[in-house]
Amino acid sequence: MRELAASTISDHVAEMCEQANIYLGEDVFSALKDALETEESPTGKEVLKQLIENVEIARDEQIPICQDTGFAVFFVEWGQEVHLTGGSLEEAINAGVKRGYEEGYLRKSIVSDPLYERKNTGDNTPAVIYTDIVPGDKVKISFAPKGGGSENMSAVKMLKPSDGEAGFIDFVVNHVKAAGPNPCPPIVVGVGIGGTFDKVAVQAKKALFRKVGESNPNSKFADLEKRIKDKINDLGVGPQGFGGRNFALAVHIEDYPSHIASMAAAVNINCHACRHLEKII
Amino acid sequence: METKKIKAPLTDEDVMALKAGDNVLISGVIYTARDAAHKKLVELMDKGEELPIDLTGQFIFYVGPTPEKPGQAIGSAGPTTSGRMDAYTPQMLEKGMKACIGKGLRSQVVKDALVKHKGLYLAAVGGAGALLSKKIKKSEVVAYPELGPEAIRRLEVEDFPATVVNDAYGNDLYAEGAKEYAR
């Protein structure tokens, strides 16, 4: 049994919070540069130039890419041969978030009570944490700071199996169209299909952790991702919604087996500041 | 592509000279306010009390920046979603506000109020917080410090980039831009 101290988890998490908010991943950065190549609208081009410059300024001067440094979302794959010592996983992650957001001068955007007091917790905790127990003696932590503007533009719909591919495409495209300029396009569209009401939403979130440029391993879904992306870009909404060719940088679909009576679908949108980072400990 | 340089605050003539789709660079003094500050301002208006800032001719930028590091004027400072301010915007315009800067769609009520009071809605590039922070030369909290990132700040900006989305003639770049590139 491998032993791992809770404080080690906290150290890694604190560092990940700072890094993810300052350095945009190469995958998203090159997608932005590709978008600049294909953009036809002059204002759209100007937006993309600003976004590329923004990423460079953030990196060179250690300024957060976006002021909304997000809800801290984690997917943890915990090897079942690993024994955590000195605290619980939840405490360890939250301690890391607290330190990372404080030391990194990141914005604290979490309020304790969603309806009545809405008082800021002051340290951006608690995080949202999903844990899977997996074989092996490694721990993989994936982190994404999820901005509120794009998160608000999300939806779950329990489609009927008879809605078929066309109904599924319509749901995704119409939803993204209604979101329009709000989620800071160009966007990455996370889509879940299958599973239960709750599972499909988590799948859509998981889809946003995938590297931009990678496709669903099933060729049918990979092809569907491309077709939906083209349909979304044909809306003409463009960067920031000012009109143009690049509304979506990517569409990622995560599928899961379905009940015979259901076809759950979910859309979780991410902005161009599609920040995600993973670490294997 | 032409970019117009404009000075804040604005006069009615300045507003009428700008059209949806214009790219501008703003220099001068602007103020910040988000949901919580708007709520407080509108409550004061309803009670007929004096506001902590004079809105006449002013720009309001919807932003909640990250904390500034020592030596920085301000932290990362991009626009937040404007729709959350829709309920307050007509009253802000009535009190003299001339322009607001955010990102995303506005309600028809706001668009009508912009026409009625001669106002502008501009979008700055959402998520370009690091870049926009470099255009802000000075920042000072002038009201509601207890609101943290939602406090009202007075900003001195230089060549702050934004695009006119809704003008005082009723034009809407979000609707027209998408139409032009749809296929």
Ligand code: SF4
């Ligand atoms: S949607 Fe994304 S880029 Fe836009 S303000 Fe929110 S976190 Fe920043």
